[in-house]
């Protein structure tokens with residue numbers, strides 16, 4: 001059972017595998033990140049007390065009361081009782097996690113009964129806490145062995161984590177450590193593959209992932225959880241899981257909100273303009289929307305443009321905003337080509353909580369939990385509807401909040417049909433905005 005130990009931390013990233021003490025120091029120096037790290041830190045460290053603003057505690061308590069009086073929906077504590085250690089349960093309540101989200105309500109009983117699980121629910125719906133609670137129910141921090149492994153697609157997601165007895169890693173570096181036998185999975189009890197569709201889609205990663213699932217550990221000796229907001233052909237995927245022995249034969253597909261792939265509190269808008277007016281339109285939107293914090297998604301630079309020595313579009317957007325934006329938000333950049341330290345620094349700045357405008361590529365489109373983000377701007381449209389869903393999911397990350405969150409697409413007239421296709425595929429409506437730009 002979990003206690004307060006913060007030992008047994010190992011983080012690895014794709015290009016920079018760390019030795020254990022280094023990883024431990026690296027993670028401990030960067031706190032408190034949200035999502036994996038923040039949750040685990042909140043739950044496992046008795047010295048860290050996190051309080052909610054009174055209004056939020058009140059709302060949650062009220063919601064809890066209503067739920068109890070209406071239909072006796074179980075609380076998170078009731079669902080976790082007898083499975084999750086008492087100190088973790090207390091921490092859950094101290095930080096205000098009283099009411100389970102839909103995916104937690106459906107999946108936790110399945111997971112606590114020992115089943116493997118495909119967690120398929122909207123972005124920001126609480127999948128991370130779901131599998132973390134399973135892990136807390138399974139690990140023994142006194143045992144000096146890796147007992148839970150969470151595989152994630154990007155370094156930024158690794159950097160969110162600071163859990164005890166748990167390894168959070170990208171598949172590339174994990175494979176190196178396993179091959180060199182630096183890491184052993186003999187005592188692995190829970191294996192989580194987060195953003196599973198993304199990892200299986202990537203040809204570079206898929207063979208390593210298959211090897212992890214079948215050669216380095218066996219599905220019979222562990223509980224396996226696959227999570228994503230987008231699992232296309234999920235019946236086929238479940239079939240493959242069983243056939244390929246990635247999971248046991250009774251793996252359960254927990255599918256929440258199947259009719260609405262995206263959260264209902266998201267409002268989608270678009271502005272049509274010429275290519276040269278895009279920067280000015282972005283500025284006008286920022287001036288009229290006054291986001292608390294926002295993410296501006298820019299397309300990745302093509303190989304051709306790189307070879308011809310052109311600056312990436314992210315640089316153009318950042319330079320423009322630094323010269324023209326007069327608001328109070330910090331303008332920050334996060335993209336693949338930045339070195340590891342700069343990427344880490346950008347994430348730290350974002351999490352300082354002073355409000356930010358983060359200019360980024362799809363590198364932050366998945367899994368990153370920045371609950372203060374109220375606005376998403378697609379300066380360039382994403383390539384696919386699934387990419388749209390994950391970008392949009394970087395906002396609206398406060399379950400039970402009735403606030404409105406906005407996704408705004410700045411498009412050329414010839415891109416309208418692409419956006420329309422996304423609307424049909426993801427079943428949302430996008431409203432047109434007209435913007436008066438100066439100059």
Ligand SMILES: Nc1ncnc2c1ncn2[C@@H]1O[C@H](COP(=O)(O)OP(=O)(O)OP(=O)(O)O)[C@@H](O)[C@H]1O
Pocket residue numbers: 034035076096097098099100101104121122123124125126127128129130228229366367368369371393397398399
């Ligand atoms: N029961 C709960 N009550 C209140 N807040 C919660 C609860 N469960 C999760 N949250 C909060 O909701 C936010 C989103 O949760 P989480 O990161 O687990 O979403 P997710 O489903 O993994 O999203 P994604 O698919 O984008 O990775 C987090 O800030 C988390 O702290």
